[in-house]
Amino acid sequence: MTRQYDRRKVTLKDVAAQVGVSHTTVSNAYIRPGQLSAALREKILAAAQELGYTGPDPAAKQLATGRAGALGFLFSEDLPYAFTDPAILSVLNGVARSCDERETDLALISAGSNLRNRTAPVSLGNAAVDGYILYSVAPDSRCVMMAQQRNVPLVVVDQPRLNGVPYVGIDDRGSAYRAAKTLLDLGHRHFGILSLKTAHDGYFGPLTAKRRDNIAHSTIAMRLEGYVLALQEAGIAPEDVPTWEIPINSEDMGAQGVRHLLNRAQRPTAILAMSDRVAIGAMQTIRALGLNIPQDVSIFGFDDIPAAEGADLSTIHQPHERKGTEAVRLLSAATGSNENVILETELVLRGSIGPAA
Amino acid sequence: MTRQYDRRKVTLKDVAAQVGVSHTTVSNAYIRPGQLSAALREKILAAAQELGYTGPDPAAKQLATGRAGALGFLFSEDLPYAFTDPAILSVLNGVARSCDERETDLALISAGSNLRNRTAPVSLGNAAVDGYILYSVAPDSRCVMMAQQRNVPLVVVDQPRLNGVPYVGIDDRGSAYRAAKTLLDLGHRHFGILSLKTAHDGYFGPLTAKRRDNIAHSTIAMRLEGYVLALQEAGIAPEDVPTWEIPINSEDMGAQGVRHLLNRAQRPTAILAMSDRVAIGAMQTIRALGLNIPQDVSIFGFDDIPAAEGADLSTIHQPHERKGTEAVRLLSAATGSNENVILETELVLRGSIGPAA
DNA sequence: TTGTAAGCGTTATCAA
DNA sequence: TTGATAACGCTTACAA
Numbered sequence: 001m002t003r004q005y006d007r008r009k010v011t012l013k014d015v016a017a018q019v020g021v022s023h024t025t026v027s028n029a030y031i032r033p034g035q036l037s038a039a040l041r042e043k044i045l046a047a048a049q050e051l052g053y054t055g056p057d058p059a060a061k062q063l064a065t066g067r068a069g070a071l072g073f074l075f076s077e078d079l080p081y082a083f084t085d086p087a088i089l090s091v092l093n094g095v096a097r098s099c100d101e102r103e104t105d106l107a108l109i110s111a112g113s114n115l116r117n118r119t120a121p122v123s124l125g126n127a128a129v130d131g132y133i134l135y136s137v138a139p140d141s142r143c144v145m146m147a148q149q150r151n152v153p154l155v156v157v158d159q160p161r162l163n164g165v166p167y168v169g170i171d172d173r174g175s176a177y178r179a180a181k182t183l184l185d186l187g188h189r190h191f192g193i194l195s196l197k198t199a200h201d202g203y204f205g206p207l208t209a210k211r212r213d214n215i216a217h218s219t220i221a222m223r224l225e226g227y228v229l230a231l232q233e234a235g236i237a238p239e240d241v242p243t244w245e246i247p248i249n250s251e252d253m254g255a256q257g258v259r260h261l262l263n264r265a266q267r268p269t270a271i272l273a274m275s276d277r278v279a280i281g282a283m284q285t286i287r288a289l290g291l292n293i294p295q296d297v298s299i300f301g302f303d304d305i306p307a308a309e310g311a312d313l314s315t316i317h318q319p320h321e322r323k324g325t326e327a328v329r330l331l332s333a334a335t336g337s338n339e340n341v342i343l344e345t346e347l348v349l350r351g352s353i354g355p356a357a
Numbered sequence: 358m359t360r361q362y363d364r365r366k367v368t369l370k371d372v373a374a375q376v377g378v379s380h381t382t383v384s385n386a387y388i389r390p391g392q393l394s395a396a397l398r399e400k401i402l403a404a405a406q407e408l409g410y411t412g413p414d415p416a417a418k419q420l421a422t423g424r425a426g427a428l429g430f431l432f433s434e435d436l437p438y439a440f441t442d443p444a445i446l447s448v449l450n451g452v453a454r455s456c457d458e459r460e461t462d463l464a465l466i467s468a469g470s471n472l473r474n475r476t477a478p479v480s481l482g483n484a485a486v487d488g489y490i491l492y493s494v495a496p497d498s499r500c501v502m503m504a505q506q507r508n509v510p511l512v513v514v515d516q517p518r519l520n521g522v523p524y525v526g527i528d529d530r531g532s533a534y535r536a537a538k539t540l541l542d543l544g545h546r547h548f549g550i551l552s553l554k555t556a557h558d559g560y561f562g563p564l565t566a567k568r569r570d571n572i573a574h575s576t577i578a579m580r581l582e583g584y585v586l587a588l589q590e591a592g593i594a595p596e597d598v599p600t601w602e603i604p605i606n607s608e609d610m611g612a613q614g615v616r617h618l619l620n621r622a623q624r625p626t627a628i629l630a631m632s633d634r635v636a637i638g639a640m641q642t643i644r645a646l647g648l649n650i651p652q653d654v655s656i657f658g659f660d661d662i663p664a665a666e667g668a669d670l671s672t673i674h675q676p677h678e679r680k681g682t683e684a685v686r687l688l689s690a691a692t693g694s695n696e697n698v699i700l701e702t703e704l705v706l707r708g709s710i711g712p713a714a
Numbered sequence: 715t716t717g718t719a720a721g722c723g724t725t726a727t728c729a730a
Numbered sequence: 731t732t733g734a735t736a737a738c739g740c741t742t743a744c745a746a
Contacts, residue, residue, distance in 0.1 A: 009508070011723055022611045022733045027725065054506045058485040059425065060415035060723030069483050070464065083453070093440045100467060105484050107427065111455065113740060126426050127462050128415040139739045149411045151366070180570040265593045359717065368739055379717045384741065417739035420722045 010053040010073050017172045018047045030056060041122060062128060070105035071331060072129040074147065076137040076159070082110065085249065086111065086305035087320055090275065091135060091157065094324020101153040102332065104130075131331045133157060133324075138200060138216050140266035155327045158219055166330040167340040168323050172219045175316045175345040176226025176272075179300045181190070182314070182347065184234045191229055191236065193243040194254060194270035194278050196220050204257070207243040220260060220274065223302065239321035254281025262289060262297070269297060269356050276301035276315055283311060283352070294354030304348050312351035319343045367410040375404045419485060427462035428688060429486040431504065433494040433516070440469065442606065442634070443662035444677055448492060448514065451681020459689065461487075482507065488688045490514060490681075495557060495573050512684045516577055523687040524697040525680050529576045532673045532702045533583025533629075536657045539671070539704065540627040541591045542711035546656060547595065549618035549625035550584055551611060551635050552598040553577050561614070565598040568588060578630065580659065584629050599625065603635060611638025619646060619654070626654060626713050633658035633665045633672055640668060640709070651711030661705050669708035676700045 016023040021044070029044040036044075048055075061175035062068050073095055075082050082088045099106045107127050124146050131153035137143055139160035146169050147154055148162075157168045182245035183191070198215040215221040228238045244260050246253040254277060262285075263270055271286075273319040280302035286297050293299060301308055326341045333339070373383045378401070385392040391403075394661055405412075419425050430450040430452055432439050439445045456463045464484050481503050488510035494500055496517035505519075514525045540548070553566050555572040572578040585595045601612040601617050611634060618625055619642075626641075630636035636658035643654050650656060657667055658672035665672050683698045690696070 009723085013723080024725085024733055024735095025731085027723095028732085040731085052506075052508070053480050054508060056725090057420075057723050058483050059416055059419035060738090061483075062485065062726075063414075063420050063740085064723080066738080068416065068485065070485070081724040083450045089440045089446075096440070096465065096467065106465045107454065108465060110457060124413050125412050126418075128425065128427070129418065149409075151409070151411060250718090353723075366739090372741080380740090381718080381742080382716055385716085388741075397715085413741090414739050417722090418741075419738080420724085421741040423722075 003314045009057075010051050012053075014051055015044065015048045015053050018051055019044050027056070029201050033350070049157045058351070059128075067354070068105075068128040069103070070107055070127075070129045071328070072107045072109050072127050072132045073097065073123075073138060074109045074132055074134045074143060076135070076141060076143070081248075085305065087275075087303050087318070088135070090305075090320030091324045091327075093315065094321035094326075095133060095328055096324070098325045098328035102328070104328075121240060126224045131155070133331060134159075134329045136219070137218075139218070140216060153331050155330045156317050157323050160218055164338055168330065168343070169219070169341075170318055170327045170343050170345050172222035173226040173229070174315045175318075176223040176274075176302070177230045178226075178347050179297060179302065179316055180227045180230035180272055180312075181352060182349070183272070183298055183300060184230060186270075186298065186353060188267055188270035189236065189356065190233075190268045190270065191227075191231060192258075192264075192271045193224070193241055194257050194261065194271060195224060195243055195271040196249055196274045196278070197247050198245060202247045203245055203252070204247055205235065205245060206260070207245045214339035223274050249275050249277050251277050251281030251284070253285075254278030254284045256281075258285045259289075262286070262291070267297075269298040270353075271297060273299060273301050275312075276303040276305045276313060279313055279315070279352075280307060280311045283313070292351055297357065298353040298356075300353060304346075308348070314350045317346040317348045319345075358524035365692045366414075369409050369410075369413070371408055372401060372405045372410050375408055376401050380685050384413070399622045416485075420599070425462075425485040425487045426460070427464055427484075427486045428456065428483050428685070429464045429481075429489045431466045431481065431489055431491045431500060433492070433498060436623055438605075438691050444632075444660050445492070445666065445673070447662075447677030448681045448684075450488060451678035451683075452685055454678070455682045455685035459685070461685075462643070465564070484603065488512070489683045490688060491516075492684075493574075493576070496575070497573060510688050514680050514684050517575055521695055523622045523695060525683045525687065525700070526576070526673055526698075527700050527702050530583040530586070531580035533580040533631075534587045534674075535583075535704050536659065536671075536673055537584045538631055539706070540657060540710060541587060542627070543627075543655065543710060545595065545627035546591075547623055547627065548584075548588060548598045549615075549628045550581070550598055551614050551618070551628060551630040551639060552581060552600055552602045553606055553631045553635070555602060559587060559604045559687060560602055561604055561610070562602060568602065568707060580631050588684060606632050606634050608634050608638030608641070611635030612642045613638075615642045616646075619643070619648075624654075627673035627710075628645070628654060628656040630658050633660040633662045635669075636670055636709075637668045637670070640670070650709055653714065655710040655712060655713075661703075665705070665709070671707045671710045672705050674703040674705045675701075 012026045016026045023049045026044055029041045096106055107129055109124055122188050132147050134156045136158040154165045156162055196209050198220055242261050244257045246257045273282055281300055286293055291297050301313045301315035305314045308315050322343055373380045383401055386398045396401055409443055453463055466481055480572045489504050491513045493515040511522045513519055513522050547549045555568050555577055588609055599618050601614045603614045630639055638657050643650055648654050659672035661672045
């Protein structure tokens with residue numbers, strides 16, 4: 001940005017000179033109105049107005065006070081993707097609301113393009129913020145290190161669990177378990193799983209044993225564990241459950257992935273999808289193949305995004321907005337303690353599931 | 358945020374002392390790697406690492422250089438609403454991408470709750486930004502004044518036209534004209550208009566003459582003009598075109614508003630909606646009333662949000678993302694000139710329109 | 715190639 | 731109630 005707007009910026013001093021008081025007094029007029037006579041304050045404010053003084057410079061104020069009055073929200077995804085993801089948006093929503101209440105600014109920082117080359121975004125180190133919310137960031141991301149190095153309060157939402165850093169999340173394993181259990185109780189014995197990415201390599205294909213043992217995202221790992229646990233309890237071996245991994249959480253990927261699950265001699269009667277977007281995409285394919293939901297195939301999502309209701313999709317409701325508000329709260333509290341918040345999820349049963357054929 | 362993280366913050370000086378060089382040299386190691394020997398630089402960086410120095414403090418840097426490395430995006434809406442509006446999100450998307458390329462941070466600032474009490478958000482004055490993008494802000498909003506007072510570069514997207522401030526937008530009037538003309542060419546003579554809000558009073562009802570003359574949003578005024586112009590050319594008087602005003606751009610409001618248009622002795626055969634969200638909501642109601650689209654009622658939207666395609670809605674395509682990228686470009690250019698960018702729109706014809714019955 | 719010194723615009727401390 | 735003065739941590743001529 002050019003500096004040509006800075007034509008001799010008006011400062012506290014100018015106002016002070018104009019009124020004939022010290023610059024401290026002018027500062028007080030803004031910061032501590034009680035510290036000077038109302039009359040003088042009026043006079044100062046009037047002079048400021050006249051001179052075009054627009055109030056304390058943020059940078060200077062920040063340097064002097066040590067606080068920025070802003071917090072950073074760090075995505076692990078490209079911003080462009082983030083703005084299409086209803087779940088992220090809901091979290092962001094909660095964050096924004098809380099920031100509003102606290103009169104705190106919100107800086108959006110995307111780690112997106114940087115995940116690939118393992119370089120943290122410049123802005124991460126540069127941003128004038130008092131703390132960071134790390135939202136679903138890959139544990140091996142350089143961002144995590146950089147954020148920790150900045151020596152400001154941190155809060156992690158969903159990903160990853162970090163020692164000494166407050167955490168906001170849900171019981172992914174338990175929630176997944178309940179989803180699988182619900183389908184088992186309906187008599188299903190032939191399952192297929194649509195998994196979200198286990199690594200950042202763009203892999204689209206069956207979840208191999210090797211990949212299963214090296215899952216970068218703890219939420220994904222937990223959900224998988226939950227599914228598998230429930231199935232095992234019912235005597236179904238994990239090897240017998242076709243599991244397809246999808247690199248992007250999108251309807252389109254769900255639509256493509258589910259084909260590979262349905263294309264089998266023993267077609268699954270129940271699909272466990274790790275997200276609603278994936279599930280909704282899958283539903284389109286299922287119907288396009290001439291199968292009925294839930295008569296031929298039951299399907300269970302995860303997240304309870306707004307579109308899930310319209311799609312009549314059974315799912316796990318996550319309190320996305322509260323994740324955001326809790327994160328801001330923890331950041332403000334910043335007790336230095338390691339308070340973790342595990343929010344409750346809810347089983348939402350809709351028309352996408354039914355008894356096994 | 359607490360300062361307890363500041364346990365004796367490590368500064369340039371500490372690093373300098375450790376290495377045994379001056380203050381400036383350490384600064385150069387970060388800013389101008391070419392100004393010192395590679396060996397020395399290595400040594401300095403190593404010492405910094407060891408001491409836990411995380412790089413120049415953003416506030417101090419900003420104060421010294423005069424630039425923040427961030428820009429502010431100012432919404433006129435509540436953030437919670439903004440995150441549900443596909444059009445806003447697309448613009449934001451473009452902004453975010455451009456910021457990414459320029460390694461610039463992005464601060465989101467909502468004027469939302471403040472429109473009501475006419476108080477500009479504190480953060481607006483406080484945010485450490487080099488410039489603002491005002492996105493579709495009400496002309497009478499205090500935000501506009503405050504933003505101008507900050508004496509930083511400004512760019513307006515959509516709303517309002519400000520003297521001496523670069524503007525990014527579309528030809529709202531011409532686009533609306535084409536929409537209406539398209540329906541006229543299909544033989545329609547009985548129209549209904551679903552208008553977005555003309556003022557911030559939450560009004561839901563017929564657009565009165567008085568309100569029509571006092572439209573706060575220029576884009577709304579222009580679209581209305583475009584519709585009316587086309588209709589007048591076809592010999593249809595504005596008084597004969599029922600027009601319903603809606604306070605919120607949402608599907609739900611569209612669904613409700615259209616009832617009042619269809620509930621008439623002379624039922625319109627064509628509906629002009631000022632947004633796709635409103636149009637999509639209206640389509641639900643139209644069908645719920647047992648009417649067929651387009652056989653009984655044709656409907657035309659505005660925006661071309663992603664959902665418009667699925668809804669098979671004819672509409673005006675706006676290049677939302679480019680609005681964002683252009684805004685950032687103008688802000689960076691900040692020539693001080695008054696460059697305006699009027700982006701092209703496109704008529705998108707889909708199944709929601711057909712010949713008049 | 716490195717160092718000196720003067721800001722940048724505030725806030726905060728403490729004395730007047 | 732008001733005012734010196736000293737930070738705050740950095741960048742940047744300019745000098746060595």
